[in-house]
C-alpha cells in the first residue's frame with residue numbers, strides 16, 4: 497500500500513508541476529500577443545511636492561488587462577517579460593506611450609508635469625537603447641527635461657561602467673535619471689556619487705517603519721542629507737500615513753508618492769486631478 501501511495505503522490509506532484517508549467521507557458525504565449533492586442537495600459541501615480549502639496553509629476557506604471565484573467569500585476573508579468581525578452585518591445589511601448597501622453601498634456605496646458613518611466617535591465621542593455629530613446633523623443637515631441645527614467649540600484653550595479661556611459665548620454669539629452677528602490681540592493685551611498693543621476697527614490701521598505709524604528713529614521717535622514725549634499729533630489733515611495741509624511745517633511749525630503757495621496761490612477765482620473773490643479777492656479 498505504501499508503494500501505491502508513494503506512486504500516487506509522485507503522480508500528483510508531477511501533475512501539479514505540469515499545471516504550473518502549463519500556466520506559465522500559457523501566460524507567456526498570451527504575453528507574446530498582448531502588445532498587438534492592445535491589452536496594456538498605463539496607470540499614473542501622482543508625485544507630490546512635499547512643501548506645496550501639489551502634484552508635480554506622475555510615475556507611469558504598466559497594467560495588463562488580460563481577456564480572461566483580468567488585470568495582471570506587473571510584479572507577475574514583468575519578470576516573465578524580462579525572461580523572454582518581451583520586455584524590449586513592451587518597454588519601448590511604455591516609453592512611447594508616456595512621452596505621447598506628456599506631449600498631449602503640454603498641449604492641453606499642463607505644461608510642467610513630469611513623467612517617470614521604469615526601465616528594465618534587458619532594455620537598458622540593448623545596444624541601440626539610447627538611439628531608441630532619442631527616436632521616441634523626436635517622434636513624440638517629448639520635452640526631455642520632463643522625462644525621468646527610473647533605474648533600480650541592482651540594474652545600475654550590473655555593469656557600472658556601462659551604466660555610467662549610458663546615463664551620461666541620457667543626461668546630455670537633458671533627460672533626468674532616478675534611482676528607484678534605493679536601499680534594497682547592493683549599492684551603498686558610496687556608489688551614488690559615481691552615477692550621473694538626479695533623484696534618489698527611497699524605497700517603501702524604509703518608509704514603512706520610519707515613525708517607529710529609530711534606526712530606520714537614522715537611515716532615511718542620512719540618505720536625504722547625503723543626497724542633498726550631492727545636489728540630488730529625494731522622493732519617498734510608499735508613503736501611507738501622515739506621521740510618515742511629517743517626518744519626511746521635517747527631514748526636508750523633496751517629494752512623496754504613496755497611497756496616502758493616491759494609488760496609481762487611470763488616464764481619466766489623473767486628468768481630473770490635472771484639471772483641478774489648473775483651476776487652482778487660474
Ligand code: C2E
Pocket residue numbers: 541556557558569570571574587590614615616676677733734735736753754755756760
Ligand atoms: P516601482 O517602480 O517601485 O513602483 C512602485 C510600486 O509601488 C507600484 O506598484 C505602486 O503601485 C506601488 N505603491 C505606490 N505607493 C504605494 C503605497 O503607498 N503602498 C503600497 N503598498 N504600494 C505602493 P506596481 O504598479 O504594482 O508596480 C510594481 C513594480 O513593477 C514597479 O515598482 C516596477 O518595478 C515594475 N513596473 C511597473 N511598471 C513598469 C514598466 O512599465 N516597466 C518596467 N520595467 N517595470 C515596471
Ligand code: MG
Pocket residue numbers: 555614646676
Ligand atoms: Mg519606479
Ligand code: MG
Pocket residue numbers: 676677697699733
Ligand atoms: Mg520603486
Ligand code: MG
Pocket residue numbers: 677699700
Ligand atoms: Mg518598488
